Every structure is written in structure tokens, then in C-alpha cells.
Amino acid sequence: MKKPLSFWFCVVLLSFVVVPRQPVYSQRHEPRRAYVEDQILVKFKANSEPIADAEQFADEVFRTRGARAEALSPRARGGSVRLVHLNGQLSVEEAVRRAKADPRVEYAEPDYIVQASETIPNDVYFSQMWGLSNTGCFFCDQPTANIDAPRAWDITTGSDDVVAVVLDTGVDIGHEDLAPNIWVNPNETPGNGIDDDGNGFVDDVNGWNFIDSNNDVFKSSNEDFHGTHVAGSIGAVGDNGKGVTGVAWHVKLMSLKFLGGPKGKGSTGNAVRGINYAISQRNQGVNIRTINASWGGPGDSQSLRDAIAAAGEAGILFVCAAGNSGNDVDETPEFPSGFGALPTCLSVAAMNQADGLADFSNFGHSTVGVGAPGQSILSTFPRNQFLPMGGYGALSGTSMSTPYVTGIAVLLWSHEPSLTPADVKQRRSCRRPPTRAGQTRMTL
Numbered sequence: 001m002k003k004p005l006s007f008w009f010c011v012v013l014l015s016f017v018v019v020p021r022q023p024v025y026s027q028r029h030e031p032r033r034a035y036v037e038d039q040i041l042v043k044f045k046a047n048s049e050p051i052a053d054a055e056q057f058a059d060e061v062f063r064t065r066g067a068r069a070e071a072l073s074p075r076a077r078g079g080s081v082r083l084v085h086l087n088g089q090l091s092v093e094e095a096v097r098r099a100k101a102d103p104r105v106e107y108a109e110p111d112y113i114v115q116a117s118e119t120i121p122n123d124v125y126f127s128q129m130w131g132l133s134n135t136g137c138f139f140c141d142q143p144t145a146n147i148d149a150p151r152a153w154d155i156t157t158g159s160d161d162v163v164a165v166v167l168d169t170g171v172d173i174g175h176e177d178l179a180p181n182i183w184v185n186p187n188e189t190p191g192n193g194i195d196d197d198g199n200g201f202v203d204d205v206n207g208w209n210f211i212d213s214n215n216d217v218f219k220s221s222n223e224d225f226h227g228t229h230v231a232g233s234i235g236a237v238g239d240n241g242k243g244v245t246g247v248a249w250h251v252k253l254m255s256l257k258f259l260g261g262p263k264g265k266g267s268t269g270n271a272v273r274g275i276n277y278a279i280s281q282r283n284q285g286v287n288i289r290t291i292n293a294s295w296g297g298p299g300d301s302q303s304l305r306d307a308i309a310a311a312g313e314a315g316i317l318f319v320c321a322a323g324n325s326g327n328d329v330d331e332t333p334e335f336p337s338g339f340g341a342l343p344t345c346l347s348v349a350a351m352n353q354a355d356g357l358a359d360f361s362n363f364g365h366s367t368v369g370v371g372a373p374g375q376s377i378l379s380t381f382p383r384n385q386f387l388p389m390g391g392y393g394a395l396s397g398t399s400m401s402t403p404y405v406t407g408i409a410v411l412l413w414s415h416e417p418s419l420t421p422a423d424v425k426q427r428r429s430c431r432r433p434p435t436r437a438g439q440t441r442m443t444l
Contacts, residue, residue, distance in 0.1 A: 035110035038088060040095050042069070043081045048104040057084075061102050064089045083111065119153035121239040121249070125392060129244060130353055131373025131404060145355035146373060147404060149247060152411050157238060158248035159414035163281075164234050164406055165207075165291040165316075167274045168227035169264055170218040171255035172382035173206050175228065175390035177236040177243040182206055183252035187284065199280050207255035208277060210270040217255035221382035226264055227255065229395055230294050232380030233403035234410065243392050244378055247407025248414070254278070254288065259295060268301045275307040279314045289413045289421075292406040293320040294399035296334045305339050312344025317421035319406045321398035322349045323362035330364040340367035344421040350374025350401040361398055369425065372408075374401030 042061075058067040066089040069082040086095050092110050099108035120126070120133075132149040163183055173182045185205050187197035195202045207217045218224050231246075231253050238249025256277060258270035275291065282288040291311060308318045323334040329347075340347035349371040350361040357363060358375050377400035381391035409424050419427075 035092060035112045037092065038086045039111050040084050040086070040092055040099065040108055041081055041111055042084050042099050042108045043106045044104050045106045058089070061105070062086075062090060062095060062098050067095075119150050119157070121153075121245045122241050123236075123238060123243055123245045124241070125244050125378055129378050131377055132245070132247065145351070145353050147247070147408065152408075153238075153249070156411055156415045158235070158250035158410055160250050160252060161287050162248075162410050162413050163252045163254055163286055163288045164248075164410055165254045165256055165274075165278045165288055166227050166231050166234070167256045167258065167271065167278075167291050167293050168230055168295065169259045170209065170216075170224035170227050170257040171207075171231045171253065172218050172221070172224060172228040172380070172390060173255065174218070175232075175380050175383060177240070177380050177390060177392075178228070178231055178253065180237050180240075181235045181246075181251055181253050183254040183286075185281075186286075197284060199277075199284065201277070207257070208274075210256065210258040210273050210277075211260045211266065217257050218382070219257075219260070221384040222262070223260055223264075224257070225382050225393075226259070226294070226395075226399065227257065228382045229379045229393070230292060230399065230403045231255070232392075233377060233400065234292060234407045236380055243390070244380060247404055248410040250414070251407075251410045254281075254286075264295075266295075268297075268299060268304050271295075272303050272307045275304075275311050275318075278316060279311055282314050282316060288316055290317045290319055290406050290409045290424075292403050293318060293336055294397075294402045296321055296323050296337055298334055300333065300335055300338065304336055305342070308336060308339055308345050309342055312342065312421050315421060316344070317409055317424050318342075318345045319402055319409065320345065320347050321402045322347050322364070322368045324350075324360045324397050324399075325362055326360055327362050328364050329362045329368060330366045333367070334362065337362065337364075338367055340364070340369055344425065346370060346405060346425045348372055348374075348398060348402045348405045350396070350398045358396070360396070361401075370405060372401040372404040374398055374404075377401075377404075379403075 057069050058065045066087040068085045072081050072083055096108045099105050131146050134146050183206060188205055189196050190205045201208050203215045205215060209216050232244055233246060235246035235248045235251035235253050236244050238245035256274040258274050259266040278288050278291055311318055320336045322337045329337055337347040339345045347368045349363050349368050350358040351371045351373050352358045352375040375396045376394045378394045381393040383390045412419060412424050412427060
């Protein structure tokens, strides 16, 4: 007989977010000059002799006195670039025009200003997503209480080759902010009623529903909002001008539904089925790198532990929620977070906006490996009759912190495909003393 395995929904807030649609830009727009005033860069042709005397330089190139040329290399020769100080005699635009007109000049240009880059998406609600970046966040004042995602996005925003599994309730695969990132089985022909890839599942195009034993991974907005919210935190499409952004803008999300009903319950047996399905797909060439498990219960199941270990051996990291009982799970274990000592199982606690452990979050020095934002996390909600394209809402819990870590894992594998699950688990940083949970905070 299968024992029910309950999972943790939010503990603080369950509501649609109603916020003004403030403009957010792909780069920070600040009043600034595009180039340095009163100087330009000039390169003479290799076969010409640069003019050393400032007065002669001004007379011959700019037809005015007062300009001064400075070599950018201590051993500058003909053909080297010179920084020209205009000393208020000409505008930058006019100086460039006159220099380009001189036949001895190869090119002339303004001395452009550059700055450290930070990739900011144009998604409507990004400024309210404090867990990704606090910039523009209206309800938090801790500049470090986030995963610093824009810094990582300067390097990578993910990869369409990396697949993340949402082992949860179903996922709304038609949501406007999720649909482009939903996994499609490359070895299955949709709707032909045939098990084309021979894995025992007919028409498993986007994943599988282990409760109803069919390919319907989304049943209703009431039943499948949890998995949809989790999926959005991992991989809602970034920089598309809509809704929210996931930690990974580019990823493929596989929905394996094993939780359902009004209370979001499922069986350990079906959880194991889902993990085994993921392993099978990876063995068939699907690049599954991580499973997100935002659920748990008190049962210490050897079959679940063995399945998680098998996934790790297949190259899949299992990222799971620590739980929302406020307990030390080293002493009062819950599972699968209690398997956090496995080298390829990473248990995640929830952090609040003040960069501390959320009061509801479980913790544990031995079993909980990392903390991530988990309080009032804005993400995707399923479509309904009032929101035909999909909605957005905030939830709290370790269920919400877990997909942030899963998204980070996707980014790591997008940038460094050769990493093992154990390697990714160890990619953690700590900017402050450990909390009572004794764990570090995962950042990018």
C-alpha cells in the first residue's frame, strides 16, 4: 500500500500580485555622456610620422592651437594610437571630423565611456523579484539578500540543451511565460497513440502524469498551480517583455506530475516512478541534469533514497526542499531532504528579504546544504478563465527556494557542461557567518 507523501505549499502568502507595470529596461539607463569630453583617440597610418609637437599637431590636423597628443604606449611608434587632449579648443565631434579629413590619419574616434555590465531583463515584474536582484525592489532594503542573478546573466542565461525536471504537481505548459521553454520529447510523435521511443509511455510529449497514467501533465489551475510556480522560478522566459523571469532564461522544463488533488498529495511509489523516468530519458540521450523536488514527508523510504542515488549515478542532481516546519532536520528528519548527505542530493532552506533564515524554514547542519530566497517569491500561476494567457503570484516556502537553486544548476551546466552533479552541489558561496541552519547561501 502506497503511503501518502504530502508536500509543502506556501506558508505566508497565496495571492495574485497586483502591481503597477513599471518599465524595466534591458540595461540601466542613467544620464551620462557616451564619451569623455574634450579628448579623442587618433591613429596615424603606419607609414606616416606622428607629429610630436603639440602646436604643430594642432595647426596641421585640427587647424587650431592648444591640442596635445599623448601616446598610449611608452614605446609608441608610427601607426600607434594617440590620446588627443583638445583643451577646450574644439568639440569632440568637430575634432573627429577634422582628424578623419587628414590623409595621414587611419581613424579618429571619441574616447567612449564604458562601464561594468549587468544584464537586466525587460520582464514586467522583474523589479519585484527581490530574490534575483534587489535593484528596484519596493519592499526590501538589503542589497545582498538575493542570488545576484544579473551578474551570472552577463556570462550565461542558460541553454536550450539543458533539461530540468519538475517532479511536482503538473505544469501549465501553455502559460505565456513558460510555453517556449517546455521540453518536447524529440523521440515521440505527438498524438499517434504509439510508444515511439519504446520507453513504456505512449505519447509522452512533454513528460508524464503518474497519477492518471497519461500524458496530460496539466489538469487544472487549482490542482497544478504549485508545479507551475516552481517551473517559473526555474525557467520562465527572460527578457521577453512579459511577466517574470526564471533564474535560467533558456532551459527545457520537463513536467513529471505525481502530486495532485486539492491538497497536493502523492505517493512515494509514483515519485520513484518519476525519477526512474528521468533516468531512462537521460540514458536515451535527453540532457536531463537536475530534478526539482519541492515536496516532502516524514517517511524514510529506502526506495526513494535508492532512486535519488541512481539518478546521481546517471548524472542528475536531485534538488529538494528542506521543509517548512521550522525544525532541525538533523534531529527530526523529513524526506527527501533527510537524504541531503548523499553527494548528489542538495537540500535547500528558505531565506528571507533580510538575508536570514525564514522563520518557517527547516534547517540542519548535516542534511541541509544551502539556502536560497524563499519568502514572497513571485512566479508564474496557471491560466484560468480570467487569465487566459496565465497569471503571476507570490508564494513562500522552501518549495520556492528550491527552484532558485535548480535554476542556478542549469546556469552552471550551461556554462560548464562537464561538471558532475557532485561538482555543482559544491558550488556554493558564503558572504556572511552561517545561520542557525549552519548552511551557506547559494549565489552566482
